[in-house]
Amino acid sequence: MENFRGVKIVGVTNAKKLPTIAAPKGVPDYLPPQSPTFLQVRDTFAHQSHLAGYEHIELPVFEDTHLFARGVGESTDVVSKEMYTFADRGDRSVTLRPEGTAGVMRAVIEHNLDRGQLPVKLSYYGPFFRYERPQAGRYRQLQQVGVEAIGVDDPYLDAEVIALADASLRAIGLEGYRLELTSLGDESCRPAYREKLQEFLFKLPLDEATKERARINPLRVLDDKRPEVQEMTADAPLMVDHLSPESQQHFETLTGVLEDLGVAFTINPRLVRGLDYYTKSTFEFVHDGLGAQSGIGGGGRYDGLMAQLGGQELSGIGYALGVDRCLLALEAENKQFGRQTRVDVYGVAMGEDAKRALMPMLNTLRAAGIRCDMAFGDRGLKGAMKGADRAGAACALVVGDRELEQGVVAVKNLREHTQEMVEQHALVDYVQRLVAS
Numbered sequence: 001m002e003n004f005r006g007v008k009i010v011g012v013t014n015a016k017k018l019p020t021i022a023a024p025k026g027v028p029d030y031l032p033p034q035s036p037t038f039l040q041v042r043d044t045f046a047h048q049s050h051l052a053g054y055e056h057i058e059l060p061v062f063e064d065t066h067l068f069a070r071g072v073g074e075s076t077d078v079v080s081k082e083m084y085t086f087a088d089r090g091d092r093s094v095t096l097r098p099e100g101t102a103g104v105m106r107a108v109i110e111h112n113l114d115r116g117q118l119p120v121k122l123s124y125y126g127p128f129f130r131y132e133r134p135q136a137g138r139y140r141q142l143q144q145v146g147v148e149a150i151g152v153d154d155p156y157l158d159a160e161v162i163a164l165a166d167a168s169l170r171a172i173g174l175e176g177y178r179l180e181l182t183s184l185g186d187e188s189c190r191p192a193y194r195e196k197l198q199e200f201l202f203k204l205p206l207d208e209a210t211k212e213r214a215r216i217n218p219l220r221v222l223d224d225k226r227p228e229v230q231e232m233t234a235d236a237p238l239m240v241d242h243l244s245p246e247s248q249q250h251f252e253t254l255t256g257v258l259e260d261l262g263v264a265f266t267i268n269p270r271l272v273r274g275l276d277y278y279t280k281s282t283f284e285f286v287h288d289g290l291g292a293q294s295g296i297g298g299g300g301r302y303d304g305l306m307a308q309l310g311g312q313e314l315s316g317i318g319y320a321l322g323v324d325r326c327l328l329a330l331e332a333e334n335k336q337f338g339r340q341t342r343v344d345v346y347g348v349a350m351g352e353d354a355k356r357a358l359m360p361m362l363n364t365l366r367a368a369g370i371r372c373d374m375a376f377g378d379r380g381l382k383g384a385m386k387g388a389d390r391a392g393a394a395c396a397l398v399v400g401d402r403e404l405e406q407g408v409v410a411v412k413n414l415r416e417h418t419q420e421m422v423e424q425h426a427l428v429d430y431v432q433r434l435v436a437s
C-alpha cells in the first residue's frame with residue numbers, strides 16, 4: 001500500500017505476521033478493572049462543579065495555534081517546548097490543546113456568553129496534550145476536569161472555586177494533600193515588583209540560562225528547585241510583600257473566607273505556575289505521596305486573559321484537577337474509589353430454552369438500573385458461576401428447565417451463599433433489594 005506521510009501501510013493480505021503496535025510514548029491506557037475508577041473520578045469532579053452551578057462546555061481538542069501562543073504565553077515551557085503543533089491539510093497551524101482555559105475563553109468570546117449574566121460558570125473535562133518528558137505521573141496525554149468562572153472580580157468567588165476543588169478531591173476520598181496559595185498581584189503592582197526582583201536577581205552570580213529566565217520571567221527563578229539557587233534567592237523580594245492595597249484586600253478576604261469554610265491552606269509566596277496568565281489568587285494542590293509530579297490540581301485568577309484574546313476587559317478564575325495524578329494519589333493512599341464490581345447480576349442459563357427466557361429478564365432488570373451480564377457459550381454451571389464471581393456480581397440468576405416449568409428463577413446470593421426461588425414477576429423487586437442490601 002502507498003506511503004502515508006512517511007508511514008508505510010502494509011497490506012494485511014500479503015503479510016505473514018505483522019508487528020504489534022504500542023501506544024505512543026507517555027500516553028496511558030486505562031483498562032478494566034481500573035478504568036471504571038477513572039470514569040468515576042472524572043464524573044465525580046464534574047458532578048461537584050455542577051453542584052455549584054457550573055455548566056458543561058464541550059470544546060474542540062485542537063485549536064488555532066495562536067490561541068495558546070497568545071493565551072498561555074510564548075515564554076512558557078508549555079507553549080515554547082511542549083505543544084503538539086502541526087499544519088493541517090489546508091496549511092493552517094493547529095495545536096492539540098495543552099490546557100483548557102484558553103479554549104474556554106475563546107468560546108466565551110466567540111459566542112458572546114459574556115454578554116449575559118455574570119459570572120459565566122463553565123466546567124469541562126477531557127484529554128490535553130503536552131510533549132513533556134514522560135515519567136511516573138507525567139504524561140503526554142493527560143486528563144483534566146476544570147472549571148472557569150468569568151466576569152466577576154470577587155474574592156468570594158475565588159473562595160468558592162478553591163473550596164470546590166478541595167471538595168472534589170475530598171469527594172473521591174483523598175486526604176494526603178495540601179493547598180498552597182499565593183497572590184501574584186495585578187497590573188498596578190506587578191510591574192514594579194518585577195523590576196525590583198530583576199534588580200535583585202541580576203546581582204546574583206546566576207548561570208546564563210537562569211539569567212535569561214530572570215529576564216523573561218523572573219518569578220520563575222524563585223521556583224527553581226536547585227538548592228544553590230534557592231540559597232541565593234532566600235532574601236529575594238516577594239510579591240506578597242509588594243501587593244497593591246486592592247490586591248492585598250482581595251487576598252485577605254479570600255484567606256479569611258477559606259478559614260471560615262474550613263479549607264486548610266499554606267501561603268507559599270514562591271508558588272509559580274507554568275502558565276503566564278495568572279494574576280492575584282493563585283493556588284496548587286500538592287500530594288505528598290507522588291514524588292516529583294506532586295501537583296494534583298491548580299489554578300488561579302487570570303484577569304487580563306480575556307482582553308488578551310481580543311474580548312472584553314473581564315476577569316476570570318478557575319482550576320483544573322489532574323485525573324491521572326488523582327488516580328495515582330488514590331493508589332498512594334491505598335484507597336479505592338467507586339464501584340469496583342463489573343455487574344450486580346449474572347445470569348446463568350442451563351440450555352437453549354432457558355437462555356431464551358433469561359435474556360428478556362435481564363433486559364427488564366437493566367431497564368430498572370441494575371447492571372447485568374450473563375454466561376455466553378456453553379460453559380456449564382461451574383464455569384458460569386466462576387464468571388459470576390469474576391464479575392463481582394451480588395447474585396446469580398440460574399434458570400433451567402425446572403425453573404422454566406415453575407415460572408421461577410433460582411437467585412443465588414453470592415455474598416451470603418444462600419439461594420431462593422423467586423417468582424419471575426417478583427424478580428425486579430427482589431433483586432433490587434438484594435443488590436442494595
Ligand code: HAM
Nearest residue numbers: 099101138139142295296297298299300318319320322
Ligand atoms: P496546570 O497546572 O498546567 O493548569 O494543570 C492542571 C493539572 O493537570 C496539574 O495540577 C496536574 O495534576 C495535571 N497535569 C498537568 N500536566 C500533566 C502531565 N503532563 N501529566 C499528568 N498530569 C498533568 C492548567 O492546565 C490550567 N488551565 C488550570 C486553570 C484553569 N487555571 C485557571 N483555570
